[in-house]
Amino acid sequence: MRQNTNGDIIWFQFDQFAAFDGLITHGVFARQGGVSAPPYATLNCGLSVGDDPARVAENRARVVATLPDHPTLVTAHPVHGTNVVEVVPEDLADEAAFARRIYTKADALITRARGVGLFWAYADCTPILLVDPAHEAIALVHAGWRGTSSAVAVNALTAMHERYGTQPDEVYVGIAPSIGPCCYEVDAPVRDAFAAHPLAAQHTFFSEIMVPTGDGDQRPSLRLDVAACNRAQLLASGVRADRIEQSELCTGCRRDLFFSHRLENSKTGRFAVVIALR
């Protein structure tokens, strides 16, 4: 990813998406450059974390103003599920439809509508951006461990195939910063959830490390690499390895740049990820 700055705003873009500059605009926004106070300082774009809605609105407006063509943000209510929702142009034209969309439960958004900024606000979950230049279609996925254990990113790919004729080997994927195995401890039920899904079970990245207990002793700690699981699932579904670009940044390690739900004891903001067709 390459880093851009606009005033106090720091935002990232995937290198390989530069080839589609005429087709899409996108951005992964760091936590700087907004108006929210601690613990949401400063560019918090999440409405469900207890921040002042007026400040969140101003922060989202700054995100939109930063992006070329200023897309209209459209989102859904993420529930760590596998539901894929198609965003259609009518969602922009009709205010009631737009309101309904926000309360639609989904963790993957797909569209061919221009000017629609598929948007979620993240803190540790894995943002996955998909671009199909052949059919001029895009997707944004919200993949936490639960969604990943049900292959939500592959669901988005399948939905793009069914709706738009997308072929997996035509798709370019960007996997944005999320919590890495260095910072992400999970428990046995998480491993059980992956084991219960036919595709997810074949592509798990669990590891066990020893960590200090605080009283001079050590204990085993189960770790999960969610981004690696998603990458492997997409590869197994036909996406080309050289078309998956993965950020090496961990939201837990890089709290100077990103919000981390886990590492900031659940009292923090959410950073914006947007992709739009121009």
Ligand SMILES: [Zn+2]
């Ligand atoms: Zn880390």
